[in-house]
Amino acid sequence: MTSPHAAEQTLLLGPANGLVGVITPPLPPANGQAPREDPPFVIILNAGIIHRVGPNRLHVSLARALSADGFPVLRVDLSGLGDSQGREDGSAPLDAALADIRDTIDTLQATRQVKRVVLMGLCSGADHSVIYAASDPRVVGVVLLDPSIPRTKGYYLKHYSGRLLSLRTWKNVALGRHPVWQLLKRRAHGAPVGEGDAAGGDMAAARPAVTLEHPEVRAFLENAYGRALGNGALFLTVLTSDRERQHNYRRQLQDAFPALDFNGRLLIEYFERCDHTFTTLASQQRLVGLVRRWMGAAGFR
Incomplete structure (x- = not known):
């Protein structure tokens, strides 16, 4: 056949x-x-x-x-x-x-x-x-x-609202394992949010990452869809x-x-x-x- x-x-x-x-x-x-x-x-x-x-x-x-x-x-x-x-x-x-x-x-x-x-x-x-x-x-x-x-804002709203309702999230917070504790420790020591851990304040680590949310990347994609x-x-x-x-x-x-x-x-x-x-x-x-x-x-x- x-x-x-x-x-x-x-x-x-x-x-x-x-x-x-x-x-x-x-x-x-x-x-x-x-x-x-x-x-x-x-x-x-x-x-x-x-x-x-x-x-x-x-x-x-x-x-x-x-x-x-x-x-x-x-x-x-x-x-x-x-x-x-x-x-x-x-x-x-x-x-x-x-x-x-x-x-x-x-x-x-x-x-x-x-x-x-x-x-x-x-x-x-x-x-x-x-x-x-x-x-x-x-x-x-x-x-x-x-x-x-x-x-987008809608993405983050859904992302974080789902985690706030998660039993695992609250368990990790209670046990000190949630990333929020690392953030609080760094702020307590005077480190700005997003600062790298490299000794001497590594400039490369301090640069903002290029992500899809970066204004130039977003504009590039928007232009592609628009055209x-x-x-x-x-x-x-x-x-x-x-x-x-x-x-x-x-x-x-x-x-x-x-x-x-x-x-x-x-x-x-x-x-x-x-x-x-x-x-x-x-x-x-x-x-x-x-x-x-x-x-x-x-x-x-």
Whole structure:
């Protein structure tokens, strides 16, 4: 019996054919339905340093499900990952990733007349997707799985209110093991909050850490989302409870960038009791079903 995925094929991309991807072409529609008219090409980016199959073969599951719905899908390894060659131009990691994405889309446009793409990624793949979408109007949609989002007042309210109600927190306070005791000891000795422990007042330890909440980082991300919106991109964002240190409620993305008007072009779902890499079959099925419904109803320009 022939596999419905037997048509998957390897593709070399970029000016030097140094990037390697696997295309899952759209399957013929079932029950005599008309094929999807001019669907955008879905490009799934690496999650961190994981090969293009994705964590727990998540990218394979997404590609084959979307293929069954009539969308062509490319799972690509960025330079230096999986089977792709490393870049030799000395680009910084973010610059290299953005150049790889552009090379990938350019190759699809030149060889397959692709004019519209949907970028999809988990973790770093999500960040690369939205940052790149800011610069290329060919990106008509982005699927962001656990992207980087600055923490907000709403985040801290939920974070600390949950701990105030925790029996373990009060037990640690009573036993002197809670971090608040270290803070009080340092203030009692005249040390300012956030000062490092290095002898002699190490200046490096005293510098404020560059976090997602840093004004320049927040402005950079806000600009990326704003420009992608300006290009007409649609957004699907999925947040998992496993990333509680980064985000812990559904509306955190909108609250982090209140100046942006997503104007009905953003769907966010928060997956409780779900780990960052969608390990369980149930969480993968839930995610795949959500992505399929969104892709089918999005109405890309």
